[in-house]
Amino acid sequence: MTLHSHRLTDRDSPIADDGDEVRFCSACAFSAASMRAGYDKAALRDLHVLVEHVGPFRAGEHVFRAHDPFRAIFAVRGGTVKTVSVDADGNEQVLGFYIPGEVVGLNAIYPERYPCDAIALENSYFCRFSFPAISALATRMPGLQQQLFKLISKELGMATRLAGDHGAEERMAAFLIDLAERYATQGFPARRLHLAMSRNEIAAHLRLAPETVSRILGRFRETGLIALDVREVELRAPDQLSALARNVLGR
Amino acid sequence: MTLHSHRLTDRDSPIADDGDEVRFCSACAFSAASMRAGYDKAALRDLHVLVEHVGPFRAGEHVFRAHDPFRAIFAVRGGTVKTVSVDADGNEQVLGFYIPGEVVGLNAIYPERYPCDAIALENSYFCRFSFPAISALATRMPGLQQQLFKLISKELGMATRLAGDHGAEERMAAFLIDLAERYATQGFPARRLHLAMSRNEIAAHLRLAPETVSRILGRFRETGLIALDVREVELRAPDQLSALARNVLGR
DNA sequence: CAGTCAGGTTGATCTGGATCAAGGAAAGCT
DNA sequence: AGCTTTCCTTGATCCAGATCAACCTGACTG
Numbered sequence: 075m076t077l078h079s080h081r082l083t084d085r086d087s088p089i090a091d092d093g094d095e096v097r098f099c100s101a102c103a104f105s106a107a108s109m110r111a112g113y114d115k116a117a118l119r120d121l122h123v124l125v126e127h128v129g130p131f132r133a134g135e136h137v138f139r140a141h142d143p144f145r146a147i148f149a150v151r152g153g154t155v156k157t158v159s160v161d162a163d164g165n166e167q168v169l170g171f172y173i174p175g176e177v178v179g180l181n182a183i184y185p186e187r188y189p190c191d192a193i194a195l196e197n198s199y200f201c202r203f204s205f206p207a208i209s210a211l212a213t214r215m216p217g218l219q220q221q222l223f224k225l226i227s228k229e230l231g232m233a234t235r236l237a238g239d240h241g242a243e244e245r246m247a248a249f250l251i252d253l254a255e256r257y258a259t260q261g262f263p264a265r266r267l268h269l270a271m272s273r274n275e276i277a278a279h280l281r282l283a284p285e286t287v288s289r290i291l292g293r294f295r296e297t298g299l300i301a302l303d304v305r306e307v308e309l310r311a312p313d314q315l316s317a318l319a320r321n322v323l324g325r
Numbered sequence: 326m327t328l329h330s331h332r333l334t335d336r337d338s339p340i341a342d343d344g345d346e347v348r349f350c351s352a353c354a355f356s357a358a359s360m361r362a363g364y365d366k367a368a369l370r371d372l373h374v375l376v377e378h379v380g381p382f383r384a385g386e387h388v389f390r391a392h393d394p395f396r397a398i399f400a401v402r403g404g405t406v407k408t409v410s411v412d413a414d415g416n417e418q419v420l421g422f423y424i425p426g427e428v429v430g431l432n433a434i435y436p437e438r439y440p441c442d443a444i445a446l447e448n449s450y451f452c453r454f455s456f457p458a459i460s461a462l463a464t465r466m467p468g469l470q471q472q473l474f475k476l477i478s479k480e481l482g483m484a485t486r487l488a489g490d491h492g493a494e495e496r497m498a499a500f501l502i503d504l505a506e507r508y509a510t511q512g513f514p515a516r517r518l519h520l521a522m523s524r525n526e527i528a529a530h531l532r533l534a535p536e537t538v539s540r541i542l543g544r545f546r547e548t549g550l551i552a553l554d555v556r557e558v559e560l561r562a563p564d565q566l567s568a569l570a571r572n573v574l575g576r
Numbered sequence: 577c578a579g580t581c582a583g584g585t586t587g588a589t590c591t592g593g594a595t596c597a598a599g600g601a602a603a604g605c606t
Numbered sequence: 607a608g609c610t611t612t613c614c615t616t617g618a619t620c621c622a623g624a625t626c627a628a629c630c631t632g633a634c635t636g
Binding site: 272273274284285288289292304 | 582583584585586
Binding site: 539555 | 612613614615616
């Protein structure tokens with residue numbers, strides 16, 4: 075098999091702190107909105123002062139834990155995280171995977187405690203925003219407020235799609251398409267991706283058995299929809315995949 | 326069968342416009358937060374001016390439609406609504422049911438279009454809040470901003486629970502417990518409820534077949550967990566139901 | 577570099593809930 | 607009242623995906 079996906083490393087990631095005192099890490103979920111709105115230096119400085127760079131977290135380390143009091147949200151600067159909720163019987167449910175530029179922890183606002191664990195899947199870095207501080211700032215920066223609303227609402231859309239009734243193949247296709255698109259919007263190649271998560275974790279996300287995930291990926295490979303080398307994926311027929319995912323993604 | 330649930334009507338509903346020029350409809354999701362925060366008269370007047378009472382909508386009528394541009398959110402003043410998304414193959418998914426005091430339309434913020442239809446299940450009334458206006462106001466009323474964050478985050482929690490992997494009985498139990506608790510927080514009796522929705526709608530919400538919903542309710546009745554007369558439900562053993570729902574509701 | 581172990585694949589079997597089918601009961605219409 | 611329609615229930619069968627089982631692979635360990 076000659077599939078060489080562009081494995082993300084600390085070195086070649088386009089997402090990183092640019093070291094500039096005034097501007098933000100270029101991919102931060104908040105920077106685009108703030109820049110777009112054309113805020114003055116003072117407001118930008120406020121937002122910048124708010125940020126606390128944290129990490130690295132190594133694979134398997136917790137960024138936050140279920141039941142911890144909610145204090146902050148985390149923008150992924152580099153790496154990948156999963157959020158997981160473990161029920162009384164020990165069943166793990168993966169709520170989501172988060173890649174650079176995305177924000178983790180928004181589901182903790184209402185309960186005022188994190189309702190899940192956040193665990194790094196690989197070496198990962200974050201911008202930590204105190205939630206009281208960022209929402210106070212949002213009061214003076216309507217664009218930031220809007221951005222926060224959008225982020226939570228987007229997350230809500232994701233959860234809703236996941237809740238839908240759909241066949242295993244449809245969900246798997248939707249997972250791949252969605253992930254690829256999210257990487258694409260962050261500036262990564264759109265047709266190749268490295269899966270930072272195990273089959274087990276994909277399964278726990280899509281409420282499938284790991285065996286089913288494996289079989290479906292195998293089938294996708296055999297029918298030429300994807301090229302696959304364990305965790306390296308190339309979308310060979312994105313249109314057919316999208317067609318499969320159509321009902322899940324709602325378009 | 327001698328089960329007489331307290332059927333909600335326009336007349337006996339505790340939720341209604343109180344007719345006071347200055348205060349809000351007592352159950353409105355925003356009134357509590359605003360009152361609690363102790364805002365001055367001017368701010369309260371702003372919020373009051375913002376509200377537009379709409380309705381009645383009769384059973385089956387649309388409050389908004391999928392793909393319509395997002396302009397407003399709706400607090401249920403009386404009645405019940407469902408939000409439904411219909412995919413390309415005509416499969417209906419019920420995203421949620423909303424009772425008086427709850428807010429519909431928050432999932433439209435990110436896509437900037439309603440991602441679903443909102444349909445009244447019975448005669449229903451709403452407070453309509455222009456979203457641009459209420460979020461502008463939220464800028465001057467941090468408590469209101471916080472309330473909006475919470476509402477969306479709470480909705481996110483709901484969607485997440487729905488997305489979980491769980492047996493049909495667990496999901497059904499969770500549905501009943503959750504609905505009863507929501508009625509209870511709105512001041513209705515905690516152990517008796519009238520289901521405003523059909524078995525089909527419950528099924529489309531819990532991704533079950535209507536037959537399965539019927540069978541499980543029958544089983545709950547036979548095992549004494551509930552008393553049941555078609556749409557009138559009495560929770561006879563709320564603790565056992567809660568135990569069943571435990572893994573779904575996460576506690 | 578043999579040994580261990582977690583992760584992945586593949587095959588065989590089982591099962592929870594869907595689907596198909598047939599009536600009953602309540603509500604709206606003429 | 608009768609008629610129609612929609613909703614609900616109950617029984618019989620079926621199937622997508624879970625579970626059980628076996629083996630493979632590659633990465634880390636002593």
